[in-house]
Amino acid sequence: MPTTTQSWDPDGYARNARFVSDLGAPVVELLAPQAGERILDLGCGDGALTVKLAAMGCDVVGVDASAPQVEAARRLDLDVRVADGARLAFDAEFDAVFSNAAIHWMKPPDDVIAGVWRALRPGGRFVAEFGGYGCVETIKRALIDALRRRGIDGDALNPWYFPTVEDYSARLARRGFTVRYIALIPRPTPLPTEINGWLETFAQSFMAPLAKHDRAGFLDEVREALRPKLCDAHGGKWLADYVRLRFAADKPRA
Secondary structure: OOOOOOOOOHHHHHHHHOHHHHOOHHHHHHHOOOOOOEEEEEOOOOOOOHHHHHHOOOEEEEEEOOHHHHHHHHOOOOEEEEOOOOOOOOOOOEEEEEEEOOHHHOOOHHHHHHHHHHHEEEEEEEEEEEEOOOOOHHHHHHHHHHHHOOOOOOHHHOOOOOOOHHHHHHHHHHHOOEEEEEEEEEEEEEOOOOHHHHHHHHOHHHHOOOOHHHHHHHHHHHHHHHHHHHEOOOOOOEEEEEEEEEEEEEOOOO
16 A cells, blocks of 8 residues: 655645535434534544534544644643554444544554444444545546556546445444445535645645646646536636435444
């Protein structure tokens, strides 16, 4: 597995990707948090949803692999810690584990699921949404094609895990979870900036082999390849071709 050369700048994320947490309401609704519950927010980022769970009266702990994002979340007076989602160290502490738009960055997926299982109390629930099969396929293909034209294997640089319903359901069941709900949800998503802002925020791994002075030209080439597919020719508004995998799974009480 290639090393993911992805970093997170809280200011850039807020500018180019605030829609990620803004669109998290359905998965929070699926979680149905209750006041007094202890909840782990897995991949909490800058805490935009973590703080909402805390405001509902939950006892929330957030974890994220990005120290700058954790620092931003701590400014919201949250209990947030730097941690690798594939190496969670909690033991039967939580009534629920919640995650929005983060698990597709965490590999290997079975290690993530195992850590969530350990973190949950008997009867606890795992509720999450992340990139599913087909997510940003158009964008990914343009990135890989542009790298191939430079003699670089872009597939080897892909940092994302976008599973099918069948794949992820099977992984959850193997660990012992009962899957209560799972679905792939196509969600073409308007972007707040041009596609370059999205690429600079989320596609850093694909640019890792490129010299810094070559990256702007690479991004422009990818943008022009995507323009006929993802940009409104009249208004100039860009979309990202998101597909989300949303699920709720329960750890048995005994």
